[in-house]
Amino acid sequence: MSDALVEGIGLRKLFPIGGKGSARAVRAVDGVDLTIRRGETMALVGESGCGKSTLGRLLIRLASPTEGRVLFDGEDLSLLKGSSARASKRNMQIVFQDPYASLDPRMKILDILGEPFETHEGTRGKEKAERVSRILETVGLDPSCMQRYPHMFSGGQRQRIGIARALALDPKFVVCDEPVSALDVSIQAQILNLLMDLRERKGLTYLFISHDLGVVRRIADRVCVMFLGKIVESGSVAEVYGSPRHPYSMFLVAAAPLPDPRARFTPKKVLKGEMPSPTNPPSGCRFHTRCPYARPLCAEAEPKLASAEGRAVACHFPLS
Amino acid sequence: MSDTDMDLLSVRDLRTSYFTRRGELKAVDGASLRVGRGEIVGVVGESGCGKSALALSILRLVARPGRIVGGSVSLEGRELLSLPDREMREVRGGSIAMVFQEPMTSLNPVKTVGWQIAEAARAHEKGLGKRQALQRSAEMLKAAGVAEAERRLASYPHQLSGGLRQRAMIAMALIRRPRLLIADEPTTALDVTVEAQILGLMKDLRSEFGASIVLISHNLGVVAETCDRVYVMYAGEIVEESDVFSLFERPLHPYTAALLKSLPRPDDRSPPGTRLHTIEGSVPDLLARPAGCAFAPRCEKAVPECAVAAPGLAQAEEGRRVRCHLYAQGGSR
Structure with a gap:
C-alpha cells in the first residue's frame, strides 16, 4: 500500500464569467499538486x-477539474464510471461550514442520516433506524433525537449531525471545510475534540480547510498555504508557523491575533494593499504586487513549488 | 463611584x-x-x-x-x-458613531461611497458645501488608510473589497469627529x-x-x-x-x-492532536x-451555594470586579 491516499496532479478549476463566448474566467484553482498521506490531517x-x-471539492469529485487528475488510493477518479464511481464516493465525504444550510429543514434527522444507508445499501425501516441511532451515538448525540428536525438543534449539535452524515458510510477521507468557523469558542472545542476522537477511532484522513490558524495548529499535521489559486508553501504546521519561508505565509502567521496582550509590544508586520483579482492574476509570482521583498525577477517568472526535506515553497527569494 | x-x-x-x-x-x-x-x-x-x-x-x-x-x-x-x-438623533450623528460587522448591509448600495460620507459630513455641519464635503470625505478616507482616496469617492459599495468597505464605514463614522x-x-x-x-x-x-x-x-x-x-x-x-x-x-x-x-492558539506548542x-x-x-449563577451548571468550581444564590459583581482586586461566589467573601453587591 502506498503512503499517499489522495493525490491531486496539475489541478486547475476555472469558472467562466461574462457569458457565452467570453474568455474571462475566475482562476479559482490554478495549477496545484498536492499529496495527502494515509492517516494524516492536512490543513489548507x-x-x-x-x-x-474549490480545491477541497475537486479532491472528492464534488466539482470536476478543468484540468488535472485526482488519484484516490492510486486510482484515477475521472476514469471511474457507473457503480465503481458511486462506490468510490463512499470513501470520500465532506463536512460543511454552516451546518444549518447543509441540512434540509423539512427532513427529520432519521431521514437525513438514513439517506446514505438507503442510497448505498438499500437499508430501510428498522435497520435504518438502528444504523442511524448508532451513528448518532458515535458523534455524542442521544439517539432519541432522530425524530426531530434540524431547527430544533443548537449550532454545535447541528454540526455533530453534519459530521454523522459524513461518517455514516465509514469513509476513508473527509474534507472538513471550515467546520467550526460558525461556532462559539466553547462549542468549537467540543467539535474539534470530536473530530480528533473520530480520526483515531476510525483511522480517518482529513483535509482540514480553515482560515483560523489556531484551530489548524491543534488539529493538523501538515499545512498548505494558498494564495490566489496556488499553493505557495507547505510543510509541518510547527515549521511553517515557526519559520515561514514564503513572505505571504509570514504575513498570514503574523496577522493572526494572539490572545496575549503582550503581543502588542512586538511591532506587527502588516501586509499592505488589496488582494489582486483571481480573474486577472499578476504576472510572475502572484504575490509580487504586495510583497515588500519583490525584485524584478518576481514580476517576470513564476516561481515553482520546490520541495526539500518535507518543506515546499514557491518563491524566488525564500525567507530563511 | x-x-x-x-x-x-x-x-x-x-x-x-x-x-x-x-x-x-x-x-x-x-x-x-x-x-x-x-x-x-x-x-x-x-x-x-x-x-x-x-x-x-x-x-x-x-x-x-x-x-x-x-x-x-x-x-x-x-x-x-x-x-x-x-x-438623541443628534447624539448618534455627532458624539457617538457606530461601525457594524457587515459593512455591505450598512452602506447604501445605490449611492457612491463619496456621496454617503459627504452626506454624513453635511448632516453634522450645516452650511458645508458639497464640494467641501467631498474634499473632506477624501481626506477622511485617506486617514482611514484608503489608497487613491479621490478616485474611490466615485465607487459604489459593491465595487469595493470587504476591507475597503469597512474603511469607508470607519471614515463615515469619524467624519463627524465623534x-x-x-x-x-x-x-x-x-x-x-x-x-x-x-x-x-x-x-x-x-x-x-x-x-x-x-x-x-x-x-x-x-x-x-x-x-x-x-x-x-x-x-x-x-x-x-x-x-x-x-x-x-x-x-x-x-x-x-x-x-x-x-x-x-496559533502560538500553541502542544503536539498536533492534543485535545482542547x-x-x-x-x-x-x-x-x-x-x-443562582447562570454559569454554575457548566462551572468546574461550582459549590452548592452557586445553584441557589446569584452572585453580585464584587471588587476582587484593584480595578477588577468579578461576579462569582468564590471571590465574594466579605462583600457582595
Missing part, C-alpha cells in the same frame, strides 16, 4: 477567494 | 429585554460599564451573551420587541435614556491580514483623534491585542471587569478562565435562566 489555509474550498 | 465624573461614558445597571411570545428575555440584565477618555474598552462574550444588545442600548437603537427597561446611560454627564428622540466610537464585531467578516490592518487603524485613530472606542467582539485575540480594559459577558450579565493584561494573565471568573483554556479543554454543556436559555 488562506484568505477568502484563494481557492481552498 | 468617584471616577464617574472623569468618564466619557457611564452605563449603570442597564436592563434591556425582548418581549417574546414565550416571555421576557433579559438580553442585558443589569450591566454597568464605564469608558474613559481615549480608552479602548472591549466587551467580549459568546453569541447571545447580550454584547450587541448592550451596544444597541447605548445608542437607543433596540428594535421591537426589545425595549430598554431600566438603568442609565450617561455621556459626558448627560443622561441619554431620557433624551427626546430628536436630540467622542465615542462603538464598533460591533468590526473585523469579524474580514480576512486576518485585513483584520490586522483595520485594528491597527482603530488604534491610530484613538491616538490621532482622541476618540474613545467600545470594541465588541467574540474574538479573544482581537480584544487582547486592541483593548485597554475588558468586560466579559455571559448570559446577559457582566461577569468580569479587568484591565486587559491581568485578564489574560490571570482570569478570575471560572468562565473567563475556561474560555481562555479552550481557545486554540472544553466547557461542557451550552449557554442557558435566557427564557429559562437557572436560579
Whole structure:
C-alpha cells in the first residue's frame, strides 16, 4: 500500500464569467499538486477567494477539474464510471461550514442520516433506524433525537449531525471545510475534540480547510498555504508557523491575533494593499504586487513549488 | 463611584429585554460599564451573551420587541435614556458613531461611497458645501488608510473589497469627529491580514483623534491585542471587569478562565492532536435562566451555594470586579 491516499496532479478549476463566448474566467484553482498521506490531517489555509474550498471539492469529485487528475488510493477518479464511481464516493465525504444550510429543514434527522444507508445499501425501516441511532451515538448525540428536525438543534449539535452524515458510510477521507468557523469558542472545542476522537477511532484522513490558524495548529499535521489559486508553501504546521519561508505565509502567521496582550509590544508586520483579482492574476509570482521583498525577477517568472526535506515553497527569494 | 465624573461614558445597571411570545428575555440584565477618555474598552462574550444588545442600548437603537427597561446611560454627564428622540438623533450623528460587522448591509448600495460620507459630513455641519464635503470625505478616507482616496469617492459599495468597505464605514463614522466610537464585531467578516490592518487603524485613530472606542467582539485575540480594559459577558450579565493584561494573565471568573483554556492558539506548542479543554454543556436559555449563577451548571468550581444564590459583581482586586461566589467573601453587591 502506498503512503499517499489522495493525490491531486496539475489541478486547475476555472469558472467562466461574462457569458457565452467570453474568455474571462475566475482562476479559482490554478495549477496545484498536492499529496495527502494515509492517516494524516492536512490543513489548507488562506484568505477568502484563494481557492481552498474549490480545491477541497475537486479532491472528492464534488466539482470536476478543468484540468488535472485526482488519484484516490492510486486510482484515477475521472476514469471511474457507473457503480465503481458511486462506490468510490463512499470513501470520500465532506463536512460543511454552516451546518444549518447543509441540512434540509423539512427532513427529520432519521431521514437525513438514513439517506446514505438507503442510497448505498438499500437499508430501510428498522435497520435504518438502528444504523442511524448508532451513528448518532458515535458523534455524542442521544439517539432519541432522530425524530426531530434540524431547527430544533443548537449550532454545535447541528454540526455533530453534519459530521454523522459524513461518517455514516465509514469513509476513508473527509474534507472538513471550515467546520467550526460558525461556532462559539466553547462549542468549537467540543467539535474539534470530536473530530480528533473520530480520526483515531476510525483511522480517518482529513483535509482540514480553515482560515483560523489556531484551530489548524491543534488539529493538523501538515499545512498548505494558498494564495490566489496556488499553493505557495507547505510543510509541518510547527515549521511553517515557526519559520515561514514564503513572505505571504509570514504575513498570514503574523496577522493572526494572539490572545496575549503582550503581543502588542512586538511591532506587527502588516501586509499592505488589496488582494489582486483571481480573474486577472499578476504576472510572475502572484504575490509580487504586495510583497515588500519583490525584485524584478518576481514580476517576470513564476516561481515553482520546490520541495526539500518535507518543506515546499514557491518563491524566488525564500525567507530563511 | 468617584471616577464617574472623569468618564466619557457611564452605563449603570442597564436592563434591556425582548418581549417574546414565550416571555421576557433579559438580553442585558443589569450591566454597568464605564469608558474613559481615549480608552479602548472591549466587551467580549459568546453569541447571545447580550454584547450587541448592550451596544444597541447605548445608542437607543433596540428594535421591537426589545425595549430598554431600566438603568442609565450617561455621556459626558448627560443622561441619554431620557433624551427626546430628536436630540438623541443628534447624539448618534455627532458624539457617538457606530461601525457594524457587515459593512455591505450598512452602506447604501445605490449611492457612491463619496456621496454617503459627504452626506454624513453635511448632516453634522450645516452650511458645508458639497464640494467641501467631498474634499473632506477624501481626506477622511485617506486617514482611514484608503489608497487613491479621490478616485474611490466615485465607487459604489459593491465595487469595493470587504476591507475597503469597512474603511469607508470607519471614515463615515469619524467624519463627524465623534467622542465615542462603538464598533460591533468590526473585523469579524474580514480576512486576518485585513483584520490586522483595520485594528491597527482603530488604534491610530484613538491616538490621532482622541476618540474613545467600545470594541465588541467574540474574538479573544482581537480584544487582547486592541483593548485597554475588558468586560466579559455571559448570559446577559457582566461577569468580569479587568484591565486587559491581568485578564489574560490571570482570569478570575471560572468562565473567563475556561474560555481562555479552550481557545486554540496559533502560538500553541502542544503536539498536533492534543485535545482542547472544553466547557461542557451550552449557554442557558435566557427564557429559562437557572436560579443562582447562570454559569454554575457548566462551572468546574461550582459549590452548592452557586445553584441557589446569584452572585453580585464584587471588587476582587484593584480595578477588577468579578461576579462569582468564590471571590465574594466579605462583600457582595
